[in-house]
Every structure is written in C-alpha cells, then in structure tokens.
Amino acid sequence: MQTKKKKSMSDAQIKEAARLFAILSEPSRLKLLRALMSEAMTVSDLMAATGMKQGNVSKHLGVLLDARFVAKEKEGNFARYSIADPNLFALCEIMCGRMEQEARRRFAELSATAPRSLASKS
Numbered sequence: 001m002q003t004k005k006k007k008s009m010s011d012a013q014i015k016e017a018a019r020l021f022a023i024l025s026e027p028s029r030l031k032l033l034r035a036l037m038s039e040a041m042t043v044s045d046l047m048a049a050t051g052m053k054q055g056n057v058s059k060h061l062g063v064l065l066d067a068r069f070v071a072k073e074k075e076g077n078f079a080r081y082s083i084a085d086p087n088l089f090a091l092c093e094i095m096c097g098r099m100e101q102e103a104r105r106r107f108a109e110l111s112a113t114a115p116r117s118l119a120s121k122s
Contacts, residue, residue, distance in 0.1 A: 023067050024091075028052060029060045033088060036070060040082035 009017070023029065028050075035041060035049040046057050061081060064070040071084035083089070 020067060023063055023069070026060065026063075028056060029064055032057065032060055032064065033069065033083070033092075036081060036083050037089065037092070040073070040080045042075075042078045042080055044078075046081070 024033075031050045031052065032046055035046055041049065043054060043057050043061070046052070046061075047054055050057070052060075061070065061072075065072060065081075069083070069085050069088060070081050072079045072081055
C-alpha cells in the first residue's frame with residue numbers, strides 16, 4: 001500500500017490553522033454553526049435555536065464572520081446568516097464520526113471489564 005506524501009505546512013500556515021481551530025474551540029460558536037447548518041437564520045432565530053442572549057450571539061457571529069466561516073446577507077432591517085465555508089460540514093462529519101468511534105471503543109472497554117452480573121443486565 002502506497003502512502004501519500006503529505007504536503008508540508010509552513011510556520012505561517014500552522015499559525016493560521018491554530019487560529020481557526022481556536023475560533024472553533026468556543027462552544028457558543030459551535031452551537032451557532034450547528035444551528036446554521038440546517039438553514040440560514042437571523043440573530044433572533046439564532047437566539048431561539050441556541051438559548052443564547054442577543055449580545056453573545058452578535059459577538060460570536062462577528063468572530064465567525066471575520067474568519068469567513070459564516071456569511072451575512074441583509075434583508076431589509078434584518079441580516080440573515082448562513083454557512084459560508086462548506087468545509088465546515090466535512091469537518092463536523094469527521095469529528096462526529098471520530099466521537100462516535102471513540103464512544104464505541106470506550107463502551108467496549110467498559111463492557112469487557114464490567115463484572116459478569118453487570119454485563120448481563122445490559
């Protein structure tokens with residue numbers, strides 16, 4: 001089996017990747033992105049979908065806009081936000097798949113070490 005030679009990242013690219021991952025490491029931003037993955041939404045829609053306050057939604061949307069993860073389209077007095085970077089869908093699918101695999105692995109480990117009386121009840 002041949003292994004693909006991976007492209008080497010420059011220090012500047014590594015720094016930028018770290019910056020983008022830092023933006024995505026904030027749970028509130030992930031909540032907003034998750035909500036926007038189903039449809040474009042206004043700030044009010046996002047407040048209802050996430051339970052976040054208006055100031056927090058606006059602040060985190062500003063960060064996501066600056067990073068070009070989301071786009072903003074004006075509609076009269078409102079702005080509608082949407083996912084601007086389709087790579088977010090692939091990234092989320094990869095990470096959700098990883099979390100699922102890890103959960104299965106941990107469950108299998110716990111099941112293997114559980115006393116027989118507990119293991120037979122599940």
